[in-house]
Amino acid sequence: MTLTIDICPLAELPPGERRIVSFEDVEIGVFNCNGELLAIEDRCSHDDGPLAEGELDAAACTVECPRHGSVFDLRTGKPMTLPAYMPVDTFPVLVEDGLIKLEVD
Ligand code: FES
Numbered sequence: 001m002t003l004t005i006d007i008c009p010l011a012e013l014p015p016g017e018r019r020i021v022s023f024e025d026v027e028i029g030v031f032n033c034n035g036e037l038l039a040i041e042d043r044c045s046h047d048d049g050p051l052a053e054g055e056l057d058a059a060a061c062t063v064e065c066p067r068h069g070s071v072f073d074l075r076t077g078k079p080m081t082l083p084a085y086m087p088v089d090t091f092p093v094l095v096e097d098g099l100i101k102l103e104v105d
Helices: none
Strands: 003-009 017-022 025-034 036-041 055-059 063-064 071-073 091-095 100-104
Touching: 003 017, 017 100, 025 100, 036 091
Parallel strands: none
Antiparallel strands: 003 100, 017 025, 025 036, 055 063, 063 071, 091 100
């Protein structure tokens, strides 16, 4: 079943910023890439690194895993560089009445 969870007012996540939220046993990073809102699981597919804490390239919409440096596409969750080769989960992001929301299963 898909649930919608509230994250924060849009004004609190300006371009270039991120927010890490917990839902049940999953950590999720929500990013504002130059106005595009994207969310991925905060767990690298290579070795469980804290992916959403990595360096954000807002122009390219990528984040670099701080543990071993794989760069992930925030739109698809796919790694663009090794050592990771498996994608991470992505989550739909909505904005309703000025509030950022996330759809989770
Ligand atoms: S844990 Fe992310 S690249 Fe190794």
